[in-house]
Amino acid sequence: MSLDELVRRAQVWRADQAPLARGLTTGFPALDALLPAQGWPYPALIEVLTDCEGIGALSLWLPALAELSRAQWLIWVAPPHLPYVPALQRHGLDPARLLIVDALPAEEALPQRPRVRESIEANLWAFEQALRCVDCGASLTWCEALDSRALRRLQLACEAGVTLGVIFRPARFAAIASPAVLRLLLSPAVHATGLDIQIFKCRGSLRAQTCHLDLSAYS
Amino acid sequence: MYSELTRPRSSTPMPAALRALPAPAPLAAPHASRLWLALELPQFPLQVALRGDPSPRACVMAAGDGTRQQVLFANTPAIRLGIRPGLPLGAVHALGDVRMLPRDLLAEQRALEQLCLWAYQFSPLLSPVAGTGLVLEIQGSLKLFKGLDTLLQQMRRGLRDLGYRGYLAVAPNPAAATALARARQQGVVTINEALPSALNELPIDVLALSPAKAQDLYNIGVRTLGECTRLPREGLGRRFAPQFLRELDQLYGRQPDLRLYFELPKSFNSRLELPWEIKHTPALQVAMMRLLHELTAYLRVHAATTRQLHWRLHQADGTSKRQVLGLGTPSREFARLSLLTRERFHREILHAPVRAIELTVESIEPEPAPHEPDLFTRPATALPEDWPQFVARLRARLGPRALHRLASVSEHRPEHATHWREPLASPRATADCKSKLAKGLIRPLWLTRRPIPLRAPEGKPEWGGALTLSAERERIQSGWWAKESVTRDYFVATDARGQRWWIYKDLGGERGWYLHGIFE
Structure with a gap:
């Protein structure tokens, strides 16, 4: 029988037709429309790949984090700089629910300072524990060295603890396969202010999609 | 005899409830009153x-002095070698590799x-x-x-x-x-x-x-x-x-035997002398578990819990290393105490071999009332602990300086507006998060740990390329009371790639340009 027959008889499953559980709203309607779950998949491990700072990679998460911080804890593991609390408060995040974990707080100001291997492993351990913790709603980490086996463990930890896990990595890891549920590539918009988001892996859709967000009005 | 007592003497009829009582069973044969x-x-x-x-090494303990030392006790591997109590020490060394332990x-x-x-x-x-x-x-x-x-x-x-x-x-x-x-x-x-x-x-x-x-x-x-x-x-x-x-x-039980009973000490302090010096922390685990079992028995006897364990490692050079382990919530369960102790000493490096370990508990508190079970079920694969215990576990593994919470202070100077504090057990509304930014002020999400000086050829600051400054500037002038007076003009700078930075020109001392924040 032909392919159309099979599809008609509902014996072939198509990825973009599968109904997905509704995700956590991102706060940006343009992005919500693009994501299969109409929001961030929850609970899941999400990779954000970007080479540039200062383009709004963290502001993208603030609406969802503000929503989660109402009832649950947020854990940030090894942030590259100091969070500025009044700005976080302005976006609706409750600083009393934020825990910063860093096994080796960097003494110098340069964000490219290489960290000691033990502290990297300790930070990864802390990230996994944060994902497994039920009281933690979301956990963010900025690290580079993760192989696919570690990522798979983190993905399972997300599901075990019902936590949103976000990993910020340099863009060169886009070419390497990863078991994360959603992978985004962020780059500064070429001709306008704002952010270009390219979704090159997500559950339930096969083609890469891009969208443009203007965050300057947001901060 | 008992049934006679339950029958009433008077002529009034017995109430129905009493009449239905069965006769009590006869007493069993008497056992010894004390066992x-x-x-x-x-x-x-x-x-x-x-x-x-x-x-599994053969060990003996000897008594006597000088050349007439004799074996007092020997363990099983030593007995297998042929050593018996009473053997002179010279013969012991001839029988094999035997360790001598002093008596304490x-x-x-x-x-x-x-x-x-x-x-x-x-x-x-x-x-x-x-x-x-x-x-x-x-x-x-x-x-x-x-x-x-x-x-x-x-x-x-x-x-x-x-x-x-x-x-x-x-x-x-x-x-x-x-x-x-x-x-x-x-x-x-x-x-x-x-x-x-x-x-x-x-x-x-x-x-x-x-x-x-x-x-x-x-x-x-x-x-x-x-x-x-x-x-x-x-x-x-x-x-x-x-x-x-x-x-x-x-x-034979013909005369009474009176004994003096043991009295409970008021605080817990236990010391374990190690049979030989230990250089690596994993080898200390066995000894630590023994002390923790003693501690849990002590706490169970007092029906109490504790919040802190004071460990002391006595080293070969006479010094001792002290570690205080905080437990988060008061607890006396062996599983929890041993997990925290293992995590804490997991990354400990010993500078000198350890001869003895000591565990002290200074204050105990009565057991808290048990928690009511949750109305909502938690996921089965989740960790069975609550938030303060989770924080205590992280702190035990990573060290006390690795965890912080943030508090905002009403302060114009941006680097002093955020304070790093010890994490709280619960997010109760504290006074240190109440200050809010005035409307219209632009603030970044990240601050660099220290202001980074920028190159500024011809007065135009650069950071990975030329920077375009915003038209509006913000002047912050503050801190005269603390001898750290700052007078700065802040700008939002955009570079060629579209990244946005928060930079300032220092009008006070060196008049240089610095990078202070990142608009993430």
């Missing part, structure tokens, strides 16, 4: 020394105290016996422990956890129980009438007599306790001290 359990630890000084690090009377006394403390959970009436064991009165505890077998099983398991090897025996009086345990018979005798048959076959060394007396009895042909009792009493009392007769009577 004693003896715990005997053979070769106690050797067990105390080897508790911290059991290993203070450590033995402390260990016996700790053992009494552990045994206190089974009965409050206990008394140590001359440095080899202890006796407990357990008749009152049988109902709580639901029978003698369960009690003995729990004791055996607890002894194993503490690292001791011992023999248990039960009898109606403490001397008989000790004698049965010393003979390694582990018998249970519950009534006085059965005592003679149990005790008569035991050899007389269960009495722990002085060597002279034991030799005398041996010379007159007495080998067992039964033969001792068959000797004429007056002659026995004249030949040996009358105290010997009294001991025999106490053994």
Whole structure:
């Protein structure tokens, strides 16, 4: 029988037709429309790949984090700089629910300072524990060295603890396969202010999609 | 007799409820009013020394001085080599690679105290016996422990956890129980009438007599306790001290045997001397687990919990290293204490070999009321702990300086507006998050840890390329009271790639350009 027959008889499953559980709203309607779950998949491990700072990679998460911080804890593991609390408060995040974990707080100001291997492993351990913790709603980490086996463990930890896990990595890891549920590539918009988001892996859709967000009005 | 008492004497009819009462069952045959359990630890000084690090090496403990040293105690690998108590030391070294352990009377006394403390959970009436064991009165505890077998099983398991090897025996009086345990018979005798048959076959060394007396009895042909009792009493009392007769009577239950009971100490402090120096922390785990078992027994006896453990590692060069382990919520469960201790010492590096470890608990608090169970079920694969315990576990593994929460302070200078504090157990609304930014002020999400000086050729700042400054500037001038007065003009700078930075020009001292924040 032909392919159309099979599809008609509902014996072939198509990825973009599968109904997905509704995700956590991102706060940006343009992005919500693009994501299969109409929001961030929850609970899941999400990779954000970007080479540039200062383009709004963290502001993208603030609406969802503000929503989660109402009832649950947020854990940030090894942030590259100091969070500025009044700005976080302005976006609706409750600083009393934020825990910063860093096994080796960097003494110098340069964000490219290489960290000691033990502290990297300790930070990864802390990230996994944060994902497994039920009281933690979301956990963010900025690290580079993760192989696919570690990522798979983190993905399972997300599901075990019902936590949103976000990993910020340099863009060169886009070419390497990863078991994360959603992978985004962020780059500064070429001709306008704002952010270009390219979704090159997500559950339930096969083609890469891009969208443009203007965050300057947001901060 | 009982049924007569329930029948009323008067002529008024009995109410229906009373009439329906059945007659009580006749009383069972009377058991001994007191039941004693003896715990005997053979070769106690050797067990105390080897508790911290059991290993298959042959070890002996010697007594005497100079060249006439003789073996007092030997462990199983040493006995397999052929070493027996009484062997001179020269012969010992000829038999193989044997480790010599010094005898530490203070450590033995402390260990016996700790053992009494552990045994206190089974009965409050206990008394140590001359440095080899202890006796407990357990008749009152049988109902709580639901029978003698369960009690003995729990004791055996607890002894194993503490690292001791011992023999248990039960009898109606403490001397008989000790004698049965010393003979390694582990018998249970519950009534006085059965005592003679149990005790008569035991050899007389269960009495722990002085060597002279034991030799005398041996010379007159007495080998067992039964033969001792068959000797004429007056002659026995004249030949040996009358105290010997009294001991025999106490053994068979004919005379009372009074013991001095052990009293609970007010605080917990236990020290374990390691048989040899340990250089790596994983090898300390066994010894630490033993001390934690003693601590949990102590806390269980007091029905209390604790918040902090004070560990002290005594090192070979005479110094000692102190570690305070905070528990988050007060707790006394062994699983939790051992997990936190393992995490804390997992990454510890020892600068000198460790000779002894000590555990102290300074303050205990009564047990809190148990939590009501959650109405909502938690996921089955989640960790069974709550938030303060999670934070305590992270802190134990990563160190106390690795965890922070943020508090905002009403302050114009941006680097002082965020304070790093100790994490709270619960996010109650504290006064340190109430200050809000005025409207219209632009602030970045990240601040660099220190302002980074920028190159500024011809007065135009650069950071990875030329920067375009925003038209609006913000002047912050503050801090004159703290000798850190700042006068800065802040700009939002955009570079060629579209990244946005928060930079300032320092108008006070060096008049340079600095990068202070990142608009993420």
